[in-house]
Amino acid sequence: MHQYSEVDVFSPKPYLGNPLAVVHDAEGLTSEDMQRFAKWTNLAETTFLLQPTNPAADYRLRIFSAAQEFPFAGHPTLGSAFAWLKAGGAPKNNCTIVQECGAGLVTVRVENQRLAFAAPPLTRFEPVEEPLVQRVATALGVSRERIIDTSWLVNGPEWIGVRLSSAQEVLSLQPDPRDLGSLSIGVVGPHLPGHDTQFEVRAFLGGDPVWEDPVTGSLNAGLARWLSAAGISDRRYVAAQGTAIGYHGRVHLDIEDGEIWVGGDVTSCVNGEVNL
Structure with missing residues (x-):
């Protein structure tokens, strides 16, 4: 059994933002397990909290839609950071969380109920053909x-x-x-x-x-x-x-x-x- 959370992101009123499913302490789950469960939840994304491999990070995050894994996504980053804190997570650096994900390290600031992430650089930023x-x-x-x-x-x-x-x-x-x-x-x-x-x-x-x-x-x-x-x-x-x-x-x-x-x-x- 794993601790499980569903949170609503980008709205101060529940059920008017974007829902997210979060599985805590997800060590031992395979990529196939994660993808299968993400498909089952049928939400935009489902995330899995893991121990970090980078010593600078507070946790590692894997992000899945119903069809694929993403190296980074915004509302899963904020929602997962909130769920991690609510479950007793303690940032190494006071009110700044460092998330490890497929896109690298992402910094998340905590300001009461509102969180904010530092957007990773765009890997493609040019006019569309x-x-x-x-x-x-x-x-x-x-x-x-x-x-x-x-x-x-x-x-x-x-x-x-x-x-x-x-x-x-x-x-x-x-x-x-x-x-x-x-x-x-x-x-x-x-x-x-x-x-x-x-x-x-x-x-x-x-x-x-x-x-x-x-x-x-x-x-x-x-x-x-x-x-x-x-x-x-x-x-x-x-x-x-x-x-x-x-x-x-x-x-x-x-x-x-x-x-x-x-x-x-x-x-x-x-x-x-x-x-x-």
């Missing part, structure tokens, strides 16, 4: 002219970032799942002044199944790098995500000396044991 932009426009159900800009934003997941002119345009999207293929598309547009967030974000993931992610840390990390480099975002801003599908995600972005910090509230929803 025009034939693929045309395909993205078709998948999103918009004309090519409505897309202001695009960029590869790869930091584990292979996101294609798409800028539209307004949050309302983002909210009105109705992509055709048949056209998404295996693409992972993140769309962003600005809210009007006076809104409680600066941008609206949506994340569409192709594959099997095709679906929309409620709130996405890795995508927002890449978007923050892109928007900051283009001089479009403030140094600190909040992005909304999940609105179109009934969620209330809030992602807090903070750009400090060129480093992107991605933060959000985490709430505990389920605690118990799992037979693996």
Whole structure:
């Protein structure tokens, strides 16, 4: 038996963010065991907490979707750090957690209920080739002219970032799942002044199944790098995500000396044991 947690990430209100399953003390489980259980939970991601192999790390994390393992993902990083702390984990360095994962070491800051991770560098950050932009426009159900800009934003997941002119345009999207293929598309547009967030974000993931992610840390990390480099975002801003599908995600972005910090509230929803 293993200690087991389910947490909600990127919302101060339970069940309005992105859920995550966390298996504690996962030594002894094979990759096949982990993948099988992640498929069974049928959540966006399931994570497994392990002893670190790097002496600088507090724990090691493996991250699985229902179909594959990821070297890094955002909401699993925050949710797993929260679950590790709640289970009695004690950081070596006061209120800063160091996570070891496939992408290397990731620093997580703890500020009461809100946690924030230092985004790993983008491994691909360049304009998207025009034939693929045309395909993205078709998948999103918009004309090519409505897309202001695009960029590869790869930091584990292979996101294609798409800028539209307004949050309302983002909210009105109705992509055709048949056209998404295996693409992972993140769309962003600005809210009007006076809104409680600066941008609206949506994340569409192709594959099997095709679906929309409620709130996405890795995508927002890449978007923050892109928007900051283009001089479009403030140094600190909040992005909304999940609105179109009934969620209330809030992602807090903070750009400090060129480093992107991605933060959000985490709430505990389920605690118990799992037979693996």
